Ligand SMILES: Cc1cc2nc3c(=O)[nH]c(=O)nc-3n(C[C@H](O)[C@H](O)[C@H](O)COP(=O)(O)OP(=O)(O)OC[C@H]3O[C@@H](n4cnc5c(N)ncnc54)[C@H](O)[C@@H]3O)c2cc1C
């Protein structure tokens with residue numbers, strides 16, 4: 303079974319995003335970029351399935367600017383086998399990304415597609431579900447644990463009330479939540495080796511997909527700012543404050 | 551007249567509060583129809599009919615719809631959207647699971663976690679862990695939206711008397727099956743609708759220490775309990791306690807962060823709380839930059855003392 307993992311290049315999660323003064327977006331000039339943390343978890347899960355002998359090949363795909371190659375190389379260094387860059391300067395929305403991944407899946411026929419649950423830049427939490435819809439297959443979102451047996455995958459999902467388990471026929475789409483695994487660090491030799499792993503570059507047009515955004519961003523603004531208040535000296539002063547608030 | 555279809559989130563017995571916020575958002579767009587899907591849901595449908603602002607309840611009865619399986623429910627909703635201009639779901643894990651599948655079936659770009667309705671097709675939504683707010687306008691013929699519960703007032707759950715009508719969908723798609731759930735029974739107020747939330751972080755050491763330290767204070771205040779990702783990852787508390795960018799979004803009257811540093815991913819889930827209180831032994835912890843009231847102290851002495859004095 304082949305596994306397809308879409309990975310996105312995003313602002314590094316340690317960086318505090320700043321809104322551009324002209325209100326057109328978030329300033330990404332000279333900002334550290336990394337693989338979306340959830341996508342690292344997705345790649346790791348694919349590698350573990352391969353290590354268990356349940357997967358034969360891991361193909362990673364990224365839709366975005368040429369620099370997304372770096373993200374793909376990181377995934378190859380972790381242990382993916384092959385990469386596809388679908389180069390576009392458009393901010394591809396989840397729906398367009400899903401259409402491209404669907405087209406790639408039609409060619410590659412993976413048994414599983416593992417995405418991150420959410421990209422930490424647009425915070426959409428849509429793409430995996432959309433891929434599943436377009437492929438007409440099952441979706442195991444917010445996965446906390448998965449197990450592949452024969453022609454099915456059992457997925458334990460993180461839901462609002464706790465955990466839930468569903469069983470899906472393969473092929474299926476999984477979206478990785480934080481506690482699915484802890485991604486490995488790539489070793490130096492594997493980083494070197496990743497440089498010679500195959501990376502193909504395509505365009506959205508190769509898959510007949512139009513990446514023009516459907517949502518027009520009219521404005522991006524700062525959220526209401528909070529500022530620090532007072533520090534109290536001791537617990538008694540805190541109790542007094544709570545009493546003022548009417549909670550104690 | 552714009553017609554909206556709202557996903558009613560329920561557990562088979564009663565409607566979840568998040569639905570009421572979605573009804574409020576939908577009412578700002580047009581007439582509200584509420585979809586109740588599941589098995590043995592007459593009681594829930596009647597409850598939905600009483601929500602003020604709901605004009606019609608559509609009831610989809612069937613075992614295939616019982617556990618919110620998106621493979622079965624999204625085609626049902628896509629069918630109903632022939633008669634509706636917008637689908638809105640609360641931004642719960644169920645809503646987030648179903649809505650994008652509906653959007654893709656309809657070839658619509660979904661708008662996630664809206665904070666406000668600015669016009670018939672214009673909305674605000676948080677991006678970058680809430681460090682920026684985008685105003686977006688849809689160019690699609692239909693809208694598919696998830697609604698952030700803390701951003702909209704809850705519709706009155708009583709006072710309405712909408713007619714209930716049965717609808718049918720394609721049923722079981724044969725792609726997925728529900729195997730079971732591990733839902734902890736919780737006698738406390740629900741995290742996302744509690745007036746007071748007491749949250750603990752990595753500093754709480756382990757599950758026993760977390761319980762022994764945080765629970766007495768929460769009990770005294772009648773508060774819900776939350777946690778940082780670090781506390782959940784380390785197994786102090788279950789996953790559904792996590793507050794943050796990728797956990798629950800809360801906005802209580804009072805949020806008390808104990809032994810939590812204040813990473814942006816945590817702040818994303820609680821910075822709209824009315825009053826934020828932080829207890830941390832590091833006076834430079836980032837949480838103090840947004841806390842209204844801060845106490846620099848060792849939590850293991852301060853929290854028991856606080857629990858005894860409130
Ligand atoms: C993709 C992604 C998503 C994430 N999503 C979330 C999310 O949804 N929610 C979330 O919370 N995090 C999330 N995180 C994690 C986040 O980045 C932080 O790692 C996490 O919030 C830290 O938790 P903490 O504050 O409990 O731990 P720490 O950062 O380790 O802070 C512990 C604090 O306790 C204080 N302390 C220690 N001992 C004592 C004592 N005896 N008395 C008083 N204070 C003490 C320390 O001074 C410190 O400030 C996410 C991260 C990523 C990469």
Ligand SMILES: Nc1ncnc2c1ncn2[C@@H]1O[C@H](COP(=O)(O)O)[C@@H](O)[C@H]1O
Nearest residue numbers: 308309365417418420421426427428429
């Ligand atoms: N441009 C992209 N290229 C590759 N994968 C993507 C892209 N955008 C989203 N994804 C995948 O979809 C997941 C969810 O993203 P989103 O729906 O944008 O929150 C991510 O974690 C990735 O796995």
